[in-house]
Amino acid sequence: MIKKTWNQLIEKEKEDVIRYIESCHDNVFNRSRETQIRAIEGMTYGSGDQYFVFFEGDMIIGTVGVILKEVAPQGIAYINELRGTQSTELRKHLVDFAKDMCIKSGAREVKVGLLERHDEFIPQLVEGGFSYVHSLVELNKCNRELYEDAVAIDLLTLDHAEAFATIMTEAFKDSPNGATVTVEDAKKQAEENDLCGVISVDSTAVGAFELTLKDEIGWIDTLAVAPTNQNKGYGKLLFRSVQNYLWEHGAKELKMCVFDTNKIAFDLYLKHGFTRGQLLSKWYSLHPK
Structure with missing residues (x-):
């Protein structure tokens, strides 16, 4: 071998x-x-x-x-x-x-x-x-639904890199599979034209996202709200805004994934018309002695 x-x-x-x-x-x-x-x-x-x-x-x-x-x-x-x-x-x-x-x-x-x-x-x-x-x-949604309270999203640029990196890192630092996103990571994503960015309220970035759009399927890969802006309705605003963007740019179906232990997120997505689909992966953990 x-x-x-x-x-x-x-x-x-x-x-x-x-x-x-x-x-x-x-x-x-x-x-x-x-x-x-x-x-x-x-x-x-x-x-x-x-x-x-x-x-x-x-x-x-x-x-x-x-x-x-x-x-x-x-x-x-x-x-x-x-x-x-x-x-x-x-x-x-x-x-x-x-x-x-x-x-x-x-x-x-x-x-x-x-x-x-x-x-x-x-x-x-x-x-x-x-x-x-x-x-x-996996969660799926096929019925096109546009939200009037959604806001325009800002695709990632070098100007947004620091805010994007901070929100992504801070939002997931205590989550099961949180990862550190550096400003350099964000700048590279911006330069590669990845479908990611932020939403802003009163000129302040309050949420970040990563999306994929291929073969008329829109994947909502990551949604993140800055910890200081949580419990203010910005999570729902972010969720609705990225859905609008994907529908308006040609998606015929939306997909996303969530851990089955994250009941709050699971319930939110189901309330927005998503239905449970296939099991994508199983996660295992080891704490070395």
Whole structure:
């Protein structure tokens, strides 16, 4: 078995990896090839050095991504992109390799996001000491509904980068899978024209969002309200405003996801016409001794 990081792959091997991922039929967020590659090569996976591909000869037999950027600020490391159906031994190797890398980084907690299509990894996770925490569920909305109280959204620019980064980081610092967004991260998103930005009230940014619009499906990826502005109705305002934007820019269906343990958010989304869809992923946690 040969292990390579994404950055060690030649161009043909990178193309083979994307085809391998597509063959697994687990692109639940409907990401384009370009978006997938950009994610692998971005800061999440250490610019590609923490995304690993496993080969048997020339054949790809598995992948795993390790996210260490939250170890310093929060003490949390993440494992995802687990793929490898060839054998129990392979799956155990992938889990143990990624877990050991996280522990050696100094992580006080290791979290694993396991796509629903890859339940075959559950025995290896349990054997490795991981415990189930919660599931990520998809919500859907097909009936177009425009809200009169919505406000115009501001797509991310360099001028908004600091506000966007602050809101995203502060809003999720105590959440199960919160991540630190730096100003540099935000500037990169702005330069790459990601569909993200802020909403403002009285010229002050009070909420931030990340969206995806592809094949007439609008994904509401992330919604965040600054802690100092919570419980003021801005969450509902943000939610309604991004829906209007997606409908008005060609979406025929809206999708989003929420952890099944987040009852407040779950109830809010259902009240706005979303219905429960498929289970997307299961999350496991380990606190190294």
